Amino acid sequence: MNSGLSYLADAADLAEPVASVPRLVLSFLAGIAVIVVLITVVKLHPFLGLIFGALTVGVVAGEGVTTVLKSFSDGFGSTAAGVGILIALGAMFAKLLADSGGADEIVDTIIGRASPRMLPWAMSLVGAIIGLPMFFEIGLVLLMPVIYLVARRSGLSLITVGIPALAGLSAMHGFVPPHPGPLTAIGYLNADLGVTLALGVLVAIPTIIVGGPLFGRLAGKWVVVGAPDTFDADRPEDIGDRRPSFGATLFSVLLPVALMLGKALVDIFIEDENQWFRRIFDTLGTPLIALLIAVIVGIFTLGRGAGMSRDEITKCVESGLPPVAGIILIVAAGGGFKQVLVDTGIGTALAQWAEDASISVIVLAWVLAVLIRLATGSATVATITASSLIVGLVEGMSTGQVSLVVLAVGAGSLFFSHVNDAGFWLVNQYFRLTVGQTIKTWSIMETILSVSGLVVVLLLDLVI
Template identity: 70%
Template sequence: MDVVDPVAAGWQLLTAALVAIALIVVLITVVRMHPFLALILGALAVGLLAGQDMNDVLTSFTTGFGTTAAGVGSLIALGAIFAKLLADSGGADQIVDTIVGRASGRALPWAMALVGALIGLPMFFEIGLVLLMPVIYLVARRSRLSLVTVGIPALAGLSAMHGFVPPHPGPVIAIQNLHADLGVTLGLGILVAIPTIIVAGPLWGSLAGRWVVVEPPSTWERDERPDGRRPSFGVTLATVLLPVVLMLGKAVVDIVVDDPDDRVQQVADVIGNPFVALLVAVLVAMLTFGVGTGMGRREISETVSASLPPIAGILLIVAAGGGFKQVLVDTGIGTLLADWAKDANVSVLLLAWVLAVLIRLATGSATVATITASSLMVDLVQGMSTGETSLVVLAVGAGSLFFSHVNDAGFWLVKEYFGMSVGQTVRTWSLMETVLSVTGLLAVLLLGVFV
């Protein structure tokens, strides 16, 4: 990727970027404007304050919007279809029941962390939380443990997958912005997620559960499919892991074979492409989760159709974020930041994390934090190895999860489902996100020693 020359003086570009980010923050948090519109106005503000021709700004924005919608948007849509099939078939319940059913006592929080991570692989955080809450209620009531002790590990698993592991929107956006290798990032993301989930999940959950004791609701019934049919645990797990295996397989073949003309590598590159891997997983899920559980063609079609409307807002935010990113890149501010970081000898990983943290605290949105922070890091990854670039993606992901508070929709979702006060939610959920973010950064920095 060519280095973009700054279109104005350094102070002017920095001012333009800071004002635009501040504008986005104010519009989202104070005016309560939808992030889609806020990102559009922020992009226009960058170009205007940088002194660019507005036609060039509009071209940059639409180019970034279209590229992101084509690349990331299709993955989000396929992921939503897969998650809906998993939920409606009873496959998610099967994972939960199999893992939790074999755990007892002290092992329950660890089992819940595993369930959260597995359910979190294909599902957005909010969908996974809604799906798991009935299970958290049931396990807490049967084990006579605090809802926090049981629930925090599951939330840690969900949140870590959301921040570190493709094909979730955040990591995929950062991978696209920084031109990182998806397979390598996926592998390293799993390595980072494992210790992070352990520390922020069962370990932190046991501590938080002593501070805040919350009893599960006394009345609650779990929804089941009318016919009671579900895919088996083995079939469910194999289907959930299929896209991950295909993408990791591509990375392994690229390393082992390392010959673009080799037929095996060519096939692996196609099958391991995230779009193809998710498409294959969706088609397989239609058989294993659909036909295999007795769904008819109409029911499968209705499930697929019902999965798409809820993600329209996410798609627009992500695409608008791509437009905002492209405007930032085309002003040359990334070049300025790269030169500054090199002169100051600042750790690129630490800088990526701090930028994401600041934007996350200001906007409450992990997605906006990922989009903006990775956009500002574009020129700093020039000349880095594949592994190092992937670690920058993960550093941004870790920062985007930092201290969820009152400007984050997830904060209120957790508060209401757990029946906690604002103070209790801060002492449990918000601090868990902080522990997860910091642990993730430490894991990334440790991997940076070897990569």
Template identity: 65%
Template sequence: MSTALIALAAPEAAVPTGRLLPAALVGIALIVLLITRFRLHPFLSLTLGSLAVGAIAGLPMADVITSFTNGFGSTAAGVGTLIALGAMFGKLLADSGGADEIVDTIVGRSSPRSLPWAMAAVGALIGLPMFFEIGLVLLMPVIFLVSRRSGLSLVRVGIPALAGLSVMHGLVPPHPGPLVAIDALKADLGITLGLGVLIAVPTVAIAGPLFARYAARWVDVPAPELFDAGRQQDEGDVRRPSFGVTVATVLLPVVLMMGKAVADLFAAEGTLVRSGLDFLGTPLVALLIAVLVAIFTLGRGAGMDRKALATSLERALPPIAGILLIVAAGGGFKQTLVDTGIGKLVADWVQSSGLSVLLLAWLVAVLIRLATGSATVATVTASGILAPLVTTLDTGHTSLLVLAIGAGSLFFSHVNDAGFWLVKEYFGLSVGQNLKTWSAMETVISVVGLVLVLALSLVV
């Protein structure tokens, strides 16, 4: 069956309005309960939640399955390929030593006073192409070494790096989080990228180096000697790509996407320049080009042979299988909400209530984040609930809607978030200390991001 025929098969039956809100609430509550109480994988939880929504709303189950599979398939096709390419790029960056080269160059040129700012820059650069957990594991040896050698508190050095990683995760494409929302809400990639960077820079500064100054007073822990000797030994054995080449490769997909945005604004439609930049700036093409370029600039630049390159690319994919399934299942859940009419019900309520769409988007993402502990689940679910509102927004505000959801998805990481425990164990903190530092930093990012989104909405 063709895509067009599948799309036509989506349910169009009228659903009683009185059943829609209970269906949405029960579906979301079921997802939260399955993830938090029964520790069921989010992929299974989202699938079961979608079926529950359709059943309670009164749709025929065959139509519910069609909605879910349509949403699952379109999301996997639209975002899944980007996640896979991003994972390959990040693995090449790590295996080639390019990430180490960025870190060591920036940190080596920084004074003790400017080190927290340098660490924020390192976190942001490393976080652009990498998933948060991978970036964190990669940066931890550096955070420990910088803390020990500079004499600065582990929190003073570590929080800025974590802020850089986290902000990229929530606000700046081509990171998968924002790309999920861009795909679901049909937002303009270039505008979202530009506005995301505009919001990300001051957010990293406030939640990173500035907040770390206070957090280090609340929690003072020494850096362990865990990675010191091993890293020094490794550095003498590995040939790395140069700093300039590495940074240029990391920024290549961003530059291509920004080129598309500039062409859409200033180049006439149908011209060779406009068509070429539109093609090169498409996320799939931009990331594919970045991976191919990275094979030569990073992989071959580090002396990796064909076997090493093949192994690096192959090992990039298994760790993201779970993420791909969660994102795709989130797309299926989103489509079920749309096809039952729940999204339109929310849209109509927002329009009549006078409540800010951006504030509502942030609140929905916050509630799901607090309940499930997953920024990804918060992003895909909030995007699905709010998708019908896009028809009432212009291009700029649609991009701000993406960023409001992204900011909300980062709010107050706590005990149901895997990232919470990862940071706690690496830093050697108690639960209370982690709440005062990591959880507080995530909340600062979320709130500052919302404030900047609302401020931009006044001028965009």
């Protein structure tokens, strides 16, 4: 079945190795080393680090600079054309959700009905719902005033309340499209988006439970911190006196998810590709169309529902784009780096090695993502690089199995966030923790999400 991002996968056809396997491995390690040093030591922007890393891979492998730049440009362009558009649409919708007060409506409705004992579970649910359409960083900034308020009112540690919300946000970011990492992996491996989305939610639920409320209760005993008064005066308020209703907000958030899932189900149960009902859902469930519909619907259900004027809605939608410009460039540059790896034949060599070694593709995908995540600190770079290296290993696999490989990559990309990850410092500063406290809470939570996600994927692999 077609994922709707197959043009990314078409660009990732494996090439014959341009050099010996040892030299290709050396070029790959050198490229990763350059990226790590430039991002973590020199503090260069990841966009530039990925360009220099790609050049290093190609040159060490024996390719000319012109050839490397051509590969990089091809990968950059195809990724920007596919994933970049989706990131932009997602950012517009997220801004509408935040500025209209819709996100606050979801939070207040769910939290208001939870008993003190159930608060961590409710916070996980809030984090997961907010995390569906939003990037982790945006969701965290949005939720922090609520986390502070809930912690103070309940008398619970900020960690006990906050970790479950972070688990919901992070798991959705790693496992569920339309987030950039899963979307990119889906495109490279030509996985079915609807199937991956459904399985991603299935994997995310138990991992959020383990890494959120259950671990949060333990972490709250290790690290006891109170909520600061940072947002007391600046807590986001409704626009005017109106908010979109909870039902309208939830409908808006889940609409693109429902359209993409609907496409997957129709493709499974209706084999005739020319059947009119299937053709309608194949169109509506295409990621770009689904998110475009969500933005248009959100303008009315969220923007108008909050009493925003036409000018306010226009300004709101426009203001969602600048913050994600850097993300789009990083993701696209990761696509360029991926294409250089593919064109040098490193993926082919790895595929041949893995086939001879009889290593589980799911485990290999997870390990590669873990290693790159630890080295670069970027879940997105880890997802892009790991998925590009295993393109040849998914040949002949069923639709469900390819989706599980995508989710294994996503699980690996979450592993042990530490000092070279921007998310680490975001949590560190918002929760006012020491580096040691951040490792004992946030870093371990991310590792639990990663490992439990792999376990769930392996269990699903037994029945799919």
